[in-house]
Amino acid sequence: MKILVLGNGFDLAHKLPTKYPDFLEFGKRVFPVYENTEGRGVHLYQQEYLFDWDFNKEIKEKLENAYSSRRKITTKENVSQIETSDLKLNEMYTLIKDNIWIQYFLPIYADRKKNGKDGWIDFESEISEVIQSLDDDMHGLSQIYNIEDIVKDLSNDFLREMYSDYIDAVQPINPVDNGFSEGISFKEIRDKLLKDLNRLIKAFEIYLTEYVEKIDIEVISPDIEEIAATIYDDRGQKGILFSKVISFNYTNIYEQIYLRKYDVDCNDYVDYIHGKANANNTIDTNNMVLGIDEYLGKKKRNKYVEFITFKKFYQRIHKGTGCKYKEWTDTIKGDFADYQIELEKSKTEKNIMNLKATVNKLKKQYLNKHHVYIFGHSLDVTDKDILRDLILNDNVHTTIFYHDKDAMGQQIANLVKVIGQDELIRRTGGKDKLIEFKPQKPMKEIKES
Numbered sequence: 001m002k003i004l005v006l007g008n009g010f011d012l013a014h015k016l017p018t019k020y021p022d023f024l025e026f027g028k029r030v031f032p033v034y035e036n037t038e039g040r041g042v043h044l045y046q047q048e049y050l051f052d053w054d055f056n057k058e059i060k061e062k063l064e065n066a067y068s069s070r071r072k073i074t075t076k077e078n079v080s081q082i083e084t085s086d087l088k089l090n091e092m093y094t095l096i097k098d099n100i101w102i103q104y105f106l107p108i109y110a111d112r113k114k115n116g117k118d119g120w121i122d123f124e125s126e127i128s129e130v131i132q133s134l135d136d137d138m139h140g141l142s143q144i145y146n147i148e149d150i151v152k153d154l155s156n157d158f159l160r161e162m163y164s165d166y167i168d169a170v171q172p173i174n175p176v177d178n179g180f181s182e183g184i185s186f187k188e189i190r191d192k193l194l195k196d197l198n199r200l201i202k203a204f205e206i207y208l209t210e211y212v213e214k215i216d217i218e219v220i221s222p223d224i225e226e227i228a229a230t231i232y233d234d235r236g237q238k239g240i241l242f243s244k245v246i247s248f249n250y251t252n253i254y255e256q257i258y259l260r261k262y263d264v265d266c267n268d269y270v271d272y273i274h275g276k277a278n279a280n281n282t283i284d285t286n287n288m289v290l291g292i293d294e295y296l297g298k299k300k301r302n303k304y305v306e307f308i309t310f311k312k313f314y315q316r317i318h319k320g321t322g323c324k325y326k327e328w329t330d331t332i333k334g335d336f337a338d339y340q341i342e343l344e345k346s347k348t349e350k351n352i353m354n355l356k357a358t359v360n361k362l363k364k365q366y367l368n369k370h371h372v373y374i375f376g377h378s379l380d381v382t383d384k385d386i387l388r389d390l391i392l393n394d395n396v397h398t399t400i401f402y403h404d405k406d407a408m409g410q411q412i413a414n415l416v417k418v419i420g421q422d423e424l425i426r427r428t429g430g431k432d433k434l435i436e437f438k439p440q441k442p443m444k445e446i447k448e449s
Helices: 008-013 018-037 041-052 057-068 088-094 100-114 123-138 157-161 164-169 186-212 222-228 251-264 310-317 325-346 352-366 381-391 405-419 423-427
Strands: 004-007 073-075 080-085 229-236 235-244 244-247 270-272 370-375 397-400 435-439
Touching: 004 222, 004 381, 008 251, 018 041, 018 057, 018 080, 018 088, 018 100, 018 186, 041 057, 057 088, 057 186, 088 186, 100 123, 100 157, 100 186, 123 157, 123 186, 157 164, 222 251, 222 370, 229 251, 235 251, 244 325, 251 270, 325 352, 325 381, 381 397, 381 405, 397 405, 405 423, 405 435, 423 435
Parallel strands: 004 244, 004 370, 244 270, 370 397, 397 435
Antiparallel strands: 073 080, 229 235
């Protein structure tokens, strides 16, 4: 069995703007489409927001066309607003407008960009910081609050400023009756954060399906092309073996480029661990996982579950994302168990030469069957459980592709966190090594493939 593991580096190798900063930059240019109401023409919009933006030409043209089609409408509530001919862009704007997470991300992103950090931002890390702070505020050392309790203070600067009117209002109105003005509860803040997270995820889905996935792909990976499908001829029986794929991406680019020409049911081969972007989804049917890792200790994680809906494991279960890979790893582990049984049986052979021949035969039969290929994945510890399930099998050979030496160095460091230093040394040494690092072949134009 061949299993191909794809990370975001796969999409980036195909020149697709799928990073979180790409989405934020796109969003920054969506706002003026709907908020420039002083009659500024499309040429000014193009000059101010698109001209110096190093981004995909097709996406820039779609934004320009949307701006050109602007018109004022009056809603049923008698509110005047702008809409465009791009219905999905209209929907996206309503999702990111007044979205607390967009309001939180943009200043952080701008500050890092200004300070020469390439404007990198990781949504999951930033979300985790906010949620952990709110959890800590509820379950502090001095006092523990219930989710329905009124918030007296917030440790996160952004949240404190956002809800300052409510927090500052929780003070005695009259010294005599000690009454309090209306505040805001932990539950209300949590629910707002969750609602806007779901709105953010849907906006990201629109960006991916309506803009990114519609970009004309011009390059292909020779490495992936070789792995995706293997043509075989076994005693006159010809056919194609397709690799199993574990995708940590939301996009369908692998299906689009490497499987579509074979006209196969991709659901049989591709497992979307974090869900799959689908243009027909609503906020409720969207199955994209965008959450945080567990941050509580073993005792607390089963006791304090007020913020469980933000966690990846919960979202995977609740949204019913891919878990076909478990069947694949069960097959791998089952084969190794069979090997051990047969190996134990062979030990009854008294002739040493026959024993060696039998052992070698068993090794060829059982230990060279399964291959894992990792492409465009940083091997970050956040995916530790899945990576260990794949790599830590003595009948699996793992090939890790790297973009350059710096990327390889980071992958090695991350892999130590995932499987441990001793396991890494054992599996990368000797003639029968089970892990190897391999440079990615240069991408080539599709017309050359």
